[in-house]
Amino acid sequence: TFDYKPELQKRSGTQLAGADPKTGFFTTSGKCLKSPFKWAQHGECGAWTSEIFPNISKHVDDMAFVYSCYSQSNNHTPAMLQFNSGMIRQGFPSMGSWLTYGLGSENSNLPAYVVMHGTKPRGADPIWSSGFLPSVYQATAIDPRGAKPIQNLETAKELSGDHQRSLLDALNSANARHAAKRP
Structure with a gap:
């Protein structure tokens, strides 16, 4: 300390x-x-x-020591939100999201913003969310102790490969139509 x-x-x-x-x-x-x-x-x-x-x-x-941090709340969740985003309410981008938005990433194959945690802190996902920025700037949460370090990487068991392919094709078609209207 x-x-x-x-x-x-x-x-x-x-x-x-x-x-x-x-x-x-x-x-x-x-x-x-x-x-x-x-x-x-x-x-x-x-x-x-x-x-x-x-x-x-x-x-x-x-090293640089920052002693000017304070919080407008003594309760953990709003204090964690303020520490990470500058606001005590949800819906605002975290510092990592702003950095990813402003600086980008040199590697398109890996997430640009990663949060490693053991147990999720109070506030959990909202404290490292992208807020009102596009979701591409949100953190990828990794639990190195878990059986599945990154959640939701596998297709749901109820979703067959053919059905998933048809959903992705429909989404790609909608995206292409949208992009064509807005060159």
Whole structure:
């Protein structure tokens, strides 16, 4: 972790004064708890890092630390949406979608934007969606621990190959007619 909080270290064990229970899932606030890890300043920049990352502390002068992030919600799902898209509501493109939209991809055979997760976080798919951008810019979610790392790659068992081919041919025909009207 990179966010040293000396005031939290000092206030450990004390009740947080002024907490408003209406803003969370609780009726009273708990006690402050300091980090259980040792902290030290490293590099010429003097960045604080904990003992959790002993090797990273050697590279702090080559890293950027962003301490200005905040959320308009203390609930996880809206906070995750805001972290990824800048908004606390669904329907807006995530940062990865904007980057894919703006920069494109050098490889048309692989997804340009990939999200790897173990268990889906709160908010799940909307936090890495393309929002109002075309769906080609949404993330491809990969669960490396699952039996099927990428969902929905296989044709549904109820759909025969011939039926799928006829659906794809109809879609291609509709797309061609649409494109012909809009050269």
